[in-house]
Amino acid sequence: MxxxxxxxxxxxxxxxxxxxxxxxxxxxxxxxxxxxxxxxxxxxxxxxxxxxxxxxxxxxxxxxxxxxxxxxxxxxxxxxxxxxxxxxxxxxxxxxxxxxxxxxxxxxxxxxxxxxxxxxxxxxxxxxxxxxxxxxxxxxxxxxxxxxxxxxxxxxxxxxxxxxxxxxxxxxxxxxxxxxxxxxxxxxxxxxxxxxxxxxxxxxxxxxxxxxxxxxxxxxxxxxxxxxxxxxIRQLDLGVRHFNASSNGYRYYIMRNRAILKQYYRAHGVLFPAHFALGTVLTFAKEILRLVLVEKTIRGTSNLFKGLRDGRKIEIDKAWKPMAPLESTDHSNRLKNH
Structure with missing residues (x-):
């Protein structure tokens, strides 16, 4: 699509x-x-x-x-x-x-x-x-x-x-x-x-x-x-840009949801597998840096791996579909008359 x-x-x-x-x-x-x-x-x-x-x-x-x-x-x-x-x-x-x-x-x-x-x-x-x-x-x-x-x-x-x-x-x-x-x-x-x-x-x-x-x-x-x-929010000040603290839940979904992105890119015909894989590696590395520099620990790394593991199930799901457009029915006057 x-x-x-x-x-x-x-x-x-x-x-x-x-x-x-x-x-x-x-x-x-x-x-x-x-x-x-x-x-x-x-x-x-x-x-x-x-x-x-x-x-x-x-x-x-x-x-x-x-x-x-x-x-x-x-x-x-x-x-x-x-x-x-x-x-x-x-x-x-x-x-x-x-x-x-x-x-x-x-x-x-x-x-x-x-x-x-x-x-x-x-x-x-x-x-x-x-x-x-x-x-x-x-x-x-x-x-x-x-x-x-x-x-x-x-x-x-x-x-x-x-x-x-x-x-x-x-x-x-x-x-x-x-x-x-x-x-x-x-x-x-x-x-x-x-x-x-x-x-x-x-x-x-x-x-x-x-x-x-x-x-x-x-x-x-x-x-x-x-x-x-x-x-x-606890953060590391890098000047204009910042590194915010994260959580185990965020770390898990950051990696798992790369698989959903991949499905969308594939559906839209713009997936370049090698480039996308590099983006995933860079994302993983960024989260390691966030742990070390902002949270001063390496505990939580396992959630990144769990996210990658569960994302693999999404990647190979051939029944997966992106969200569909909505019906074209015009509701634009409802709010005015509500």
């Missing part, structure tokens, strides 16, 4: 309306962070039409926090508590599906450990007439400007760490990746590439989703600060 050609003229985005936006939040046992995020949404100007909250079966007081903000927030709040923890991938799968079925023209995805800048929706909206996939910038926990690796190597399927971090007079750079911590995407792109793949659980899911989107439209990161991280 090869990607559809780019067609920037297919959908009219010139009449951007903030009320046609649905913010999709995925949360899990971090009610204090969710509380802060929802408080920041409360003072947004302009504000979105809907806030969709996907709760990955939290055991804390997330439900009570949502109930409080459902009364306080101007946007309509849609709350779904899932029966099990489906990871970030499963959460965004359900959240984007819900926002799409509501008829939202624009879907803005984010985790629970950020807060929105009050005028952020207006900042993104001014780019909506030109682009259908927009990534804003964010401040890190300490207030510094976070650098996100917005370009990936098509053949290696890994981020390019030396992609330029500055912006020229245009105020944007083209990207071929994605980050669910702030991806702002038009419903037409969702229709054409399908929903986020829940099989990732965590990691590589948003990179792939952005890559798929970039195959059919021009995707950009814009020089607009729209989010601020609210959770401190």
């Amino acid at each position: 090869k990607p559809e050609p780019k067609d920037k003229a297919e959908v009219d985005t010139t009449s951007f309306a903030p009320s046609d936006t649905a913010i999709v939040i995925v949360t899990y046992n971090r009610s204090h962070l969710l509380d802060r995020l929802l408080s920041s949404i409360q003072v947004m100007n302009p504000s979105p039409g809907h806030v969709v909250i996907i709760d990955n079966d939290s055991a804390d007081d997330t439900h009570e926090i949502v109930a409080k903000h459902t009364i306080e927030l101007a946007p309509t709040v849609i709350y779904q508590k899932l029966a099990t923890n489906t990871g970030g991938s499963g959460g965004f799968h359900h959240g984007v599906k819900t926002a799409y079925e509501l008829g939202a023209s624009w879907i803005w995805m984010m985790d629970d450990d950020v807060e929105v800048i009050p005028d952020s929706l207006g900042k993104l909206g001014k780019w909506a007439a030109r682009f259908q996939v927009i990534q804003g910038r964010r401040y890190d926990y300490d207030g510094s400007e976070f650098y996100w690796q917005y370009r990936i190597s098509d053949r290696l399927a890994i981020p390019i760490p030396f992609a330029p971090s500055d912006f020229d007079i245009t105020g944007y750079r083209e990207m071929n990746s994605g980050c669910f911590e702030g991806m702002f995407i038009h419903r037409e792109v969702v229709r054409r590439i399908g929903l986020p793949d829940p099989r990732f659980f965590i990691y590589w899911d948003d990179q792939l989703y952005g890559w798929l989107a970039s195959k059919i439209t021009t995707s950009v990161i814009v020089n607009e600060f729209v989010l601020r991280r609210t959770r401190d």
Whole structure:
């Protein structure tokens, strides 16, 4: 299944309306962070039409926090508590599906450990007439400007760490990746590439989703600060770039999910096995460095090997299929009439 050609003229985005936006939040046992995020949404100007909250079966007081903000927030709040923890991938799968079925023209995805800048929706909206996939910038926990690796190597399927971090007079750079911590995407792109793949659980899911989107439209990161991280993460400061601490779960899925990426690349006819294998080796080496330099240990390496082992089962699964595009039925007026 090869990607559809780019067609920037297919959908009219010139009449951007903030009320046609649905913010999709995925949360899990971090009610204090969710509380802060929802408080920041409360003072947004302009504000979105809907806030969709996907709760990955939290055991804390997330439900009570949502109930409080459902009364306080101007946007309509849609709350779904899932029966099990489906990871970030499963959460965004359900959240984007819900926002799409509501008829939202624009879907803005984010985790629970950020807060929105009050005028952020207006900042993104001014780019909506030109682009259908927009990534804003964010401040890190300490207030510094976070650098996100917005370009990936098509053949290696890994981020390019030396992609330029500055912006020229245009105020944007083209990207071929994605980050669910702030991806702002038009419903037409969702229709054409399908929903986020829940099989990732965590990691590589948003990179792939952005890559798929970039195959059919021009995707950009814009020089607009729209989010601020609210959770401190241990990291090694390398100047513009950082090495963040990880976990055993992340290490496992980082390697296992390379197999899902490989299946997608194969389905789209762009798999170069030797290059992709090199990308996997480089990913493994990077995680070893992360362990040694940031976490000061080599314990956890076994999870990388377990991920590779279980990924092999996915690689050889001949019944495996990528996520399919959505039906072409137009729901674009539902949100206005909801």
